Every structure is written in structure tokens, then in C-alpha cells.
Amino acid sequence: MSGHDHGNDGVSRRKVLECMTWAGTGVLWTITGGVPRSLGIIDSAEAATAAAPGMTFLQISDSHVGFDKPANPNALGTLEEAVAKINAMPAKPSFMIHTGDITHLSKAAEFDNAERIISQTKLDVHYVPGEHDFIDEEVKLYRERYGRGTKGHGWYSFDAGGVHFIGLVNVVDLKAGGLGNLGAEQLEWLEDDLRGKSKSTPIVLFAHIPLWTVYPQWGWGTEDGGRALEYVKGFGSVTVLNGHIHQVMQKVEGNVTFHTARSTAFPQPAPGTAASPGPMKVEDAKLRSMLGVASVNFKQNEQRLAIIDTPLQG
Amino acid sequence: MKRFNRRDFGVDFGLALAAAILLPATTVRADDTAVHIDNFVFQPAELKIKVGTTVTWTNRDDIPHTIVSAGKFRSKTLDTDDKFSFTFTNAGDYKYFCSLHPHMTGMIKVE
Numbered sequence: 001m002s003g004h005d006h007g008n009d010g011v012s013r014r015k016v017l018e019c020m021t022w023a024g025t026g027v028l029w030t031i032t033g034g035v036p037r038s039l040g041i042i043d044s045a046e047a048a049t050a051a052a053p054g055m056t057f058l059q060i061s062d063s064h065v066g067f068d069k070p071a072n073p074n075a076l077g078t079l080e081e082a083v084a085k086i087n088a089m090p091a092k093p094s095f096m097i098h099t100g101d102i103t104h105l106s107k108a109a110e111f112d113n114a115e116r117i118i119s120q121t122k123l124d125v126h127y128v129p130g131e132h133d134f135i136d137e138e139v140k141l142y143r144e145r146y147g148r149g150t151k152g153h154g155w156y157s158f159d160a161g162g163v164h165f166i167g168l169v170n171v172v173d174l175k176a177g178g179l180g181n182l183g184a185e186q187l188e189w190l191e192d193d194l195r196g197k198s199k200s201t202p203i204v205l206f207a208h209i210p211l212w213t214v215y216p217q218w219g220w221g222t223e224d225g226g227r228a229l230e231y232v233k234g235f236g237s238v239t240v241l242n243g244h245i246h247q248v249m250q251k252v253e254g255n256v257t258f259h260t261a262r263s264t265a266f267p268q269p270a271p272g273t274a275a276s277p278g279p280m281k282v283e284d285a286k287l288r289s290m291l292g293v294a295s296v297n298f299k300q301n302e303q304r305l306a307i308i309d310t311p312l313q314g
Numbered sequence: 315m316k317r318f319n320r321r322d323f324g325v326d327f328g329l330a331l332a333a334a335i336l337l338p339a340t341t342v343r344a345d346d347t348a349v350h351i352d353n354f355v356f357q358p359a360e361l362k363i364k365v366g367t368t369v370t371w372t373n374r375d376d377i378p379h380t381i382v383s384a385g386k387f388r389s390k391t392l393d394t395d396d397k398f399s400f401t402f403t404n405a406g407d408y409k410y411f412c413s414l415h416p417h418m419t420g421m422i423k424v425e
Contacts, residue, residue, distance in 0.1 A: 069376040069394065070376070071376065104378075105378060105391065105393060106391075131414045131415075132378070132414075135378060135380075135391040135414070137390070174413055174414070174416040175416055176382075176384070176409060176410075176411035176416055176419055177411065177416060177417065177419050178416045178417070179416070179417070216417070217417070218354070218417065219415050219416060219417040219418075275353040276353035276354040276355070276375070277354060278353065278354065278375055278376055278377050279376050279377065
């Protein structure tokens with residue numbers, strides 16, 4: 001991204017405007033010192049090329065395999081399109097995270113179809129479950145497939161490219177009237193997992209439901225998400241990646257960047273703009289501009305991260 | 315931005331009216347009652363019924379829901395148009411919610 005850095009890195013206003021004139025498919029954000037800077041609409045190929053140094057990983061979310069309602073009668077088809085888009089990226093990402101709602105109804109065939117399509121990326125995929133992945137009768141299909149080596153309902157951490165990644169589960173034991181839920185056991189594990197880590201280690205927390213309160217009237221938040229954020233407070237670079245709300249939303253608080261990814265299945269309305277958060281039916285021609293994937297780039301020693309949201313069609 | 319997943323109220327009302335007129339009264343048990351899920355809301359949100367009444371929930375959303383009353387009853391996951399029935403044999407207040415979307419809550423008061 002060095003060519004597109006802001007201000008003191010030497011990019012001129014003219015250069016930014018130049019970028020914006022490219023009929024592009026992604027919006028590039030860079031974060032420096034906690035301040036988000038939209039660098040304008042850029043072409044995804046250009047972004048991927050520019051992002052080559054450092055580590056790039058992808059976020060895919062809410063594939064809802066099995067969904068066949070009017071908002072998108074072929075959710076498997078749009079997942080295939082997303083995978084084609086990923087495979088066409090000029091620089092191969094290091095790996096992928098999936099932030100849940102892999103399936104719509106936790107049916108074995110849905111999990112199988114999702115796996116068949118997503119595996120075509122030939123990338124390692126780190127999953128966390130959405131509430132739609134835990135609704136089979138015995139609540140076992142997700143964990144049989146993706147739970148190996150995880151704790152509790154499926155939480156875990158791993159290191160890649162100098163970044164510490166933590167996958168959390170906030171879709172279990174939800175309380176009446178409440179929001180997403182991490183629970184005491186998971187929070188204890190999280191505190192333990194972070195203990196002894198250098199504060200300069202970049203941290204990525206990912207979970208299905210936003211860990212920050214987006215819109216509680218629609219359940220878009222996590223009851224005890226604030227406690228998880230307490231544990232990462234001292235770290236210099238924290239990125240929180242979520243799904244669930246089927247739209248891009250971003251905010252920055254201190255050293256913490258919060259970001260939600262698009263779904264590959266169907267869009268949902270912006271908070272409060274519809275009677276409910278349910279699937280939003282848009283014109284066929286518009287659907288693919290509201291579905292997509294995100295790619296995230298880290299450069300070592302820069303405490304900075306760039307997230308590029310790429311729609312299926314722009 | 316137009317939404318199509320809401321049922322057409324006019325049609326539903328028309329059918330209900332037709333059923334009320336055409337069906338003999340004996341086919342509908344007067345003490346049974348219905349709760350619908352539309353747009354992530356239980357309707358009616360609060361229901362007063364007599365002991366022995368069966369309540370049937372119908373999910374009319376494009377998203378699955380559940381009906382859970384802690385320690386009392388728990389439905390399977392209801393996909394679009396799926397139903398769940400429970401017969402209330404004891405008086406009391408039964409708070410319930412959707413375990414997938416816990417901001418959805420309802421209450422059955424049984425007298």
C-alpha cells in the first residue's frame with residue numbers, strides 16, 4: 001500500500017484523487033495512530049498489488065448455504081462467485097477466516113456444500129460459528145467439522161505473520177432480552193491467552209456477532225463484549241472483525257479498529273431503516289454490489305492495517 | 315430497498331375471514347390461539363389465556379427462529395412457515411424468547 005499512504009508517507013492529494021478516478025471495486029482504508037483514512041475507491045487488482053508486502057489474509061462471512069428465499073434464491077451460487085473472485089486475486093492471501101453463518105440451517109448437506117466450494121480457494125480457513133451453524137438437533141455438525149483443537153464451544157487462537165489471532169464464539173447460551181454472549185469460561189480463557197504477550201503484538205479478534213454495540217434494538221452487539229475489549233486495551237494494535245450484520249461498518253476507538261464484513265448470501269438493512277434486520281430484497285442488478293469479501297493487510301512494525309472490502313460486483 | 319418477505323396482510327385477513335365464514339365452527343377449537351412471528355417480533359407479544367389452551371407459533375420470517383421458555387418448553391428451530399404448539403396445563407406467567415435472536419421476547423399469562 002506504500003503508494004497510497006496518506007500525508008507524511010508522501011502521498012499527495014492529487015494522487016488520492018487520481019486513485020478515486022479509477023472505476024474501482026473496493027474502498028481502501030488505512031489506519032494510522034487510530035485515525036481511519038479512507039483513501040477512496042480503488043481497483044481491487046491495484047489494491048492487491050499494492051498490498052503485496054506484509055501479510056494479507058481474507059475475511060469471508062455469512063455464506064448462509066441453504067438460503068433460497070427471495071432476497072437471494074441461490075446463496076450457494078454467490079458463494080461460488082466470491083470464491084472465483086478470491087481465486088482471481090493477483091496476490092495469493094496467506095489464509096482466510098470465516099466469521100460464521102456458514103450454513104443457513106446447520107444441515108449436513110449445507111456444511112458439505114459450503115466445504116466443497118470454500119475448499120476451492122485452496123487456502124487454510126479458520127472458522128468461528130454463527131448462530132445458524134448451531135441449530136442442528138444435537139448441535140454437533142459444526143464442531144465435528146471445525147471444532148478440532150478448539151476450546152469450549154469452539155474458541156481458539158493462533159499466530160500468523162507476527163499477528164496473534166483469536167477466534168471467539170458469541171452465539172451460545174444467549175439470554176432472553178440480551179445480545180451476543182461470550183460467557184465467563186471463554187473470557188477467562190481469553191485473559192489467560194493474552195497473558196504474557198508483548199503489548200506490541202498486533203491482535204486480531206474475530207467472532208460472528210459484532211463485539212461492539214452496533215444496534216441493540218436488533219440484537220447487534222455482544223453483552224459481555226466490553227470485557228473482552230478490556231483485556232486487549234493495552235495492546236498497540238487491535239483489530240476486531242465480525243460478520244452477522246451483512247454490511248460493512250467500521251469504527252475506531254483508540255487503538256482498536258472495529259470492522260464488519262459483507263455477507264456472500266444476502267444483504268441486511270442499515271440499522272433502523274427497516275421493520276426488522278431480516279434479509280433485504282434488492283433489485284437483482286444491485287444484489288452483487290451488496291455482497292462480497294474483505295481482505296486485510298498487515299505490515300510489520302507499522303501498527304497499521306488496511307482493510308479492503310470488495311463487492312462481488314462493483 | 316423494497317422488502318418482500320412480509321406477508322400480505324390483506325390476503326391473510328381475507329383468507330381468515332373466508333375461513334371464519336365457510337368453515338363450521340366445530341372445526342376450530344375456540345380455546346386455541348396463535349402467535350405469529352413477523353419481522354423478528356412475536357405477535358401478540360403478550361397473550362392471556364385459560365389453563366388448557368394450546369398456543370401455536372408460526373414463523374412467517376425468511377429467517378429461522380426458536381421459541382424457548384427456560385425450563386418450561388423449547389421448540390426445534392422453526393424455518394419459514396414452520397409451527398410449534400404447546401398446551402398450557404398450569405397457571406402462571408411464561409416468559410419466552412428466541413434463542414437465536416434473544417432480543418425477541420414474549421409472554422403468555424395463563425389463568
